[in-house]
Amino acid sequence: MARHGTILAWGLALAILIGAAIGLGSYTFAYARGFSYLQDDPAACANCHVMNEQYEGWLRSSHREVAVCNDCHTPHQNLLAKYWVKAKNGFWHSYYFTTGTFHEPIAITEGNRKVTEEACRHCHAELVEVMDGGHRHAEPVSCIRCHGAVGHPTR
Amino acid sequence: MSEGKVTESPRFTLRTIGLAAAGAALAALLITALLVNIFERKQEARNPFFRVVELSEEVENPAQWGKNFPFQYDSYLRTVDQVRTRFGGSEAVPRTPTDADPRSIVSQSRLEEDPRLRTMWAGYAFSHDFREERGHAYMFIDQLYTERQKVTDQPGTCVNCHASVVVAYRKLGDGDLEKGFDELNRLPYFEAAQHVNYPVACIDCHDPDTMQLRVTRPAFMEAIAKVKALEGVEDYDVNRDATRQEMRTYVCGQCHVEYYFRGEGKRLTYPWDEGLRVDEIYTYYEEEGFYDWEHAETGAKVLKAQHPEFEMFNQGTHARAGVACADCHMPYVRVGAHKVSDHQVRSPLLDIARACQTCHRVPEAELEARAHTLQSRTFEMRSRALDALVDLVAAIRSAKEEGESPERIAEAQSLQRRAQFYLDFVEAENSMGFHAPQEAVRILGESIDYSRKGLMALGSPRSAEVAKD
Numbered sequence: 001m002a003r004h005g006t007i008l009a010w011g012l013a014l015a016i017l018i019g020a021a022i023g024l025g026s027y028t029f030a031y032a033r034g035f036s037y038l039q040d041d042p043a044a045c046a047n048c049h050v051m052n053e054q055y056e057g058w059l060r061s062s063h064r065e066v067a068v069c070n071d072c073h074t075p076h077q078n079l080l081a082k083y084w085v086k087a088k089n090g091f092w093h094s095y096y097f098t099t100g101t102f103h104e105p106i107a108i109t110e111g112n113r114k115v116t117e118e119a120c121r122h123c124h125a126e127l128v129e130v131m132d133g134g135h136r137h138a139e140p141v142s143c144i145r146c147h148g149a150v151g152h153p154t155r
Numbered sequence: 156m157s158e159g160k161v162t163e164s165p166r167f168t169l170r171t172i173g174l175a176a177a178g179a180a181l182a183a184l185l186i187t188a189l190l191v192n193i194f195e196r197k198q199e200a201r202n203p204f205f206r207v208v209e210l211s212e213e214v215e216n217p218a219q220w221g222k223n224f225p226f227q228y229d230s231y232l233r234t235v236d237q238v239r240t241r242f243g244g245s246e247a248v249p250r251t252p253t254d255a256d257p258r259s260i261v262s263q264s265r266l267e268e269d270p271r272l273r274t275m276w277a278g279y280a281f282s283h284d285f286r287e288e289r290g291h292a293y294m295f296i297d298q299l300y301t302e303r304q305k306v307t308d309q310p311g312t313c314v315n316c317h318a319s320v321v322v323a324y325r326k327l328g329d330g331d332l333e334k335g336f337d338e339l340n341r342l343p344y345f346e347a348a349q350h351v352n353y354p355v356a357c358i359d360c361h362d363p364d365t366m367q368l369r370v371t372r373p374a375f376m377e378a379i380a381k382v383k384a385l386e387g388v389e390d391y392d393v394n395r396d397a398t399r400q401e402m403r404t405y406v407c408g409q410c411h412v413e414y415y416f417r418g419e420g421k422r423l424t425y426p427w428d429e430g431l432r433v434d435e436i437y438t439y440y441e442e443e444g445f446y447d448w449e450h451a452e453t454g455a456k457v458l459k460a461q462h463p464e465f466e467m468f469n470q471g472t473h474a475r476a477g478v479a480c481a482d483c484h485m486p487y488v489r490v491g492a493h494k495v496s497d498h499q500v501r502s503p504l505l506d507i508a509r510a511c512q513t514c515h516r517v518p519e520a521e522l523e524a525r526a527h528t529l530q531s532r533t534f535e536m537r538s539r540a541l542d543a544l545v546d547l548v549a550a551i552r553s554a555k556e557e558g559e560s561p562e563r564i565a566e567a568q569s570l571q572r573r574a575q576f577y578l579d580f581v582e583a584e585n586s587m588g589f590h591a592p593q594e595a596v597r598i599l600g601e602s603i604d605y606s607r608k609g610l611m612a613l614g615s616p617r618s619a620e621v622a623k624d
Contacts, residue, residue, distance in 0.1 A: 007169065007172070014175050017183065018179045020184040024187060024190065025182070027190070028189055028190040028193065031190065032193050048200075049268050049492035050489075053494075098189070098192050104489060105513045107512070117241065124616075133268055148516075
């Protein structure tokens with residue numbers, strides 16, 4: 001009986017700890033407005049102040065009426081790809097913002113640059129098709145190399 | 156304990172429970188740490204501003220302003236740093252303090268680096284002591300103790316740009332900035348120095364009520380109005396009409412300019428009546444008949460150019476693109492959620508990421524290489540222009556000794572004056588051509604041409620002889 005009592009006591013302690021972790025986790029998730037990240041509202045991307053400038057830039061950009069952050073910064077092919085990119089960026093952005101070890105001024109990574117380039121081509125397919133013909137050995141034309149400021153001009 | 160199976164199972168269970176508990180505890184710990192971090196980040200974003208002291212036109216001490224604006228003040232204090240860049244910056248050189256000059260550290264002597272400068276400035280105070288400029292923090296003491304003060308009597312005008320003078324202006328002018336400016340200019344240097352206490356401070360560029368940028372130097376207000384008039388803008392009032400982005404250049408342009416002391420009142424004047432380019436400035440000096448000193452070796456009435464950064468920058472592509480001085484020399488720094496302009500004013504080459512990469516998304520090494528290419532080309536041309544000038548000085552001196560005709564001497568002297576001013580315009584400008592690379596090299600090319608014409612004016616045999624050296 002005494003042995004049973006010990007197990008029960010430990011089990012109870014464990015239950016309390018796990019409960020506390022779940023409680024803390026849920027509160028943290030809610031406090032950090034975790035649900036907002038599952039949606040499309042650009043304001044969510046500026047939840048943490050590090051994206052304030054980009055958000056403000058977007059508010060006065062030409063694309064404001066037709067595209068939100070996710071339209072240009074997540075893939076268009078399917079939902080799985082979209083949420084994979086979101087999760088990956090979400091994790092690394094949180095990691096770097098929490099530790100504070102990131103390069104300033106913030107610059108896009110190569111993988112994310114490709115996502116954005118594809119996004120331009122997804123909506124502007126008709127226009128791009130005409131331009132892409134070119135010479136066989138010519139370097140492919142990049143939209144954002146010249147139009148880098150359409151999404152969120154910084155000045 | 157007799158039945159093995161019964162005893163084993165609870166032990167196993169206990170261990171499992173223990174491990175799970177440790178895992179849950181660690182998870183709770185990490186989540187709490189994250190929660191606290193998120194809380195701190197949210198606090199950062201609240202943008203708190205504490206008005207600890209009341210600021211007014213009477214508060215001169217930057218430390219007082221710093222109580223309200225600690226981030227800006229903190230970086231402002233760092234202008235004491237001495238760091239070299241390839242063609243500028245300053246290096247700390249130890250010296251033994253004396254009663255007359257208590258500085259234990261100065262910067263490297265430009266005259267020792269390049270003795271040709273002594274020839275260019277022969278007979279002028281600059282040929283005695285000329286060191287690499289140090290940060291804003293040193294502007295007052297470095298002027299107070301330079302050897303130049305010992306070989307000549309400077310007017311109070313010098314203080315205009317080597318100290319915080321707004322409060323002094325108001326005191327000397329009974330509240331009138333303009334009148335105080337005139338009073339200060341008239342005083343002998345060391346008397347004027349009694350009226351100031353700090354190097355350039357918050358109050359020189361910021362309105363104490365609104366913190367907006369403002370121009371406080373009457374010489375700039377007058378001169379920029381003349382430049383605007385040339386562009387067809389009448390009645391220009393810089394503090395009323397300039398945009399915020401323009402002000403981020405104009406506050407620097409109050410001092411980083413070419414200037415001279417006009418007339419008996421030694422009034423600080425920027426020679427922009429004809430425009431900002433070196434040719435236009437030179438034309439103005441010709442019309443005024445102004446000269447700084449008589450050259451000791453040739454007797455030419457020559458000019459000293461002084462740090463025309465504002466003029467040179469305005470001829471370059473960055474100015475054309477609407478970039479301001481502060482964009483590169485005081486780039487934004489993130490402090491928590493604040494965007495603070497870095498008040499440690501310094502070379503952009505010491506902070507390429509913040510200064511350049513905001514616009515140029517190119518690796519730092521590439522950006523530095525681009526700047527060094529432009530500067531090296533300017534440096535090479537500057538060196539050739541100096542050689543040409545030194546040749547001309549030697550030729551005029553020997554021509555005088557040999558009794559050359561006064562007309563020819565006068566012609567050569569006049570060309571020396573021009574060659575020297577053009578050369579000095581690039582030499583004294585603190586960017587080694589970067590502010591306007593093509594313009595800088597154009598000016599040096601013209602300087603070399605004026606030196607060549609000077610040699611020609613003395614007759615070709617003699618010029619051929621000099622060229623052989």
